[in-house]
Every structure is written in C-alpha cells, then in structure tokens.
Amino acid sequence: QLQLQESGPGLVKPSETLSLTCTVSGGSISRSSYYWGWIRQPPGKGLELIGTIYYSGSTYYNPSLKSRVTISVDTSKNQFSLKLTSVTAADTAVYYCARQGAGSYNWFDPWGQGTLVTVSS
Amino acid sequence: DIQMTQSPSSVSASVGDRVTITCRASQGISSWLAWYQQKPGKDPKLLIYAASSLQSGVPSRFSGSGSGTDFTLTISSLQPEDFATYYCQQANSFPFTFGPGTKVDIK
Numbered sequence A: 001q002l003q004l005q006e007s008g009p010g011l012v013k014p015s016e017t018l019s020l021t022c023t024v025s026g027g028s029i030s031r032s033s034y035y036w037g038w039i040r041q042p043p044g045k046g047l048e049l050i051g052t053i054y055y056s057g058s059t060y061y062n063p064s065l066k067s068r069v070t071i072s073v074d075t076s077k078n079q080f081s082l083k084l085t086s087v088t089a090a091d092t093a094v095y096y097c098a099r100q101g102a103g104s105y106n107w108f109d110p111w112g113q114g115t116l117v118t119v120s121s
Numbered sequence B: 001d002i003q004m005t006q007s008p009s010s011v012s013a014s015v016g017d018r019v020t021i022t023c024r025a026s027q028g029i030s031s032w033l034a035w036y037q038q039k040p041g042k043d044p045k046l047l048i049y050a051a052s053s054l055q056s057g058v059p060s061r062f063s064g065s066g067s068g069t070d071f072t073l074t075i076s077s078l079q080p081e082d083f084a085t086y087y088c089q090q091a092n093s094f095p096f097t098f099g100p101g102t103k104v105d106i107k
Helices: none
Strands: A003-007 A018-025 A034-041 A048-053 A059-061 A069-074 A079-084 A093-101 A108-111 A115-119 B004-007 B010-013 B019-025 B033-038 B045-049 B062-067 B070-075 B084-090 B102-106
Touching (some): A003 A093, A003 A108, A048 A079, A059 A069, B004 B084, B019 B033, B019 B084, B019 B102, B033 B062
Antiparallel strands (some): A003 A018, A018 A079, A048 A059, A093 A108, B004 B019, B019 B070, B033 B084, B084 B102
16 A cells, blocks of 8 residues: 655744655555655645656646745655745645646545644744 | 636535535636545545546545536535545646635534
C-alpha cells in the first residue's frame, strides 16, 4: 500500500525559506504514469495546488507561486521536496504531498497526513 | 485559471437523508473532475474521479454525475461517518484547482 509522509520544520520565520520533504513508501517514485504533488491548506480554508513533479524532474508550478517555488525529486531516496522562499504569514498552512495521475488522470490519491507549517517570528 | 464554485457552502442533514452537492467550473472541463472527502484534521480522500467513477473502496451510496461545467455529488443515504467537508477539483488543465468546499453537518 502506497504511503506518503511529509517532514520538515513546523515553524519558519518570515522572509526565510520553507523546506519540506515527502517520503514515499510501498512503491517506487520512479514508476511511470504518476506525478507527485504538493498541495496546501491554510487553517480553516480550502486547498491550493503548489506544483507537481515527474520522476524525470519535469515540473509544473502554480503561476501564483512560481517565482518562489522549487520542487525537486531524489529517486535514490524515493523522496521529493518543496522549497518556498520569502515566506510570509500568508504561507501558514497544512502542507500535503500526494500522488497525481499522469496524462489526463490529474487527481490526487493517496495523500500524506499533512504537516502544519507556521510562519512567525 | 479555471475557477471552481460549489453550492451550498454548507448543508445540515440527518442520517438517512439524500444529499446533493453541486460544483460548477468557469469553463468546460469535459469529465475531468474529482470529488474528495475531508474530515477534521485529516487529509482529503478521493471519492469520485472522471466525474462519475467510484474510487476503489468507496461506498456505493456516493455517486457523481455531470460533464462540461456542471457536476453533482450525491450521497444517497447519509451515514454518520459521512459528516465531513467535500471538495471538487478540476483535472482538465494546470493549475488544477479546487472548489471552496461544502460542509455536511448534523441537523
């Protein structure tokens, strides 16, 4: 059974860089037909796709965040990572990683349990 | 970006009720729509994909329909474990966007 687990600091200072890693277990991140994504949810609010990556390194970033986002993949560790620079309080959210189908099957399943990142000094 | 709207934003219902949630896309997305269920403090769970296909393991009381711009999620007989927030997501074009959610709570 495929499982995803987010890890990283729960508190980041304003203007600094948020860094998270998603570890995939129960399956290979290098399997074709799947992308791997980051999605966030501010407290009490809805879901926002940050971006996705293919095992080859091909990425898609949400234009609303593109200037601040980098998603990378480490196939040797079966992990992919998120970096978000110049964070503000508006970036406070639960950050989820999830598997996305490739081609036209662009829905997300399964998801990690999520990790709350708070931006505060 | 394709904007997604949902109605109602919340609904109060009783166990056994039939509940219908509507999702509308700002432009046509064929059948490229998914529905998720999210319980407090938990990650979203995929219920329906491609507008009407039931994800493996999801009870058959959940069903989806629609194409183009208008979609519905129906729970035929609400069960205690169904009280949650439901989100639609368009899977037609990047960036994939989600609706604002519909909270189903106990009447």
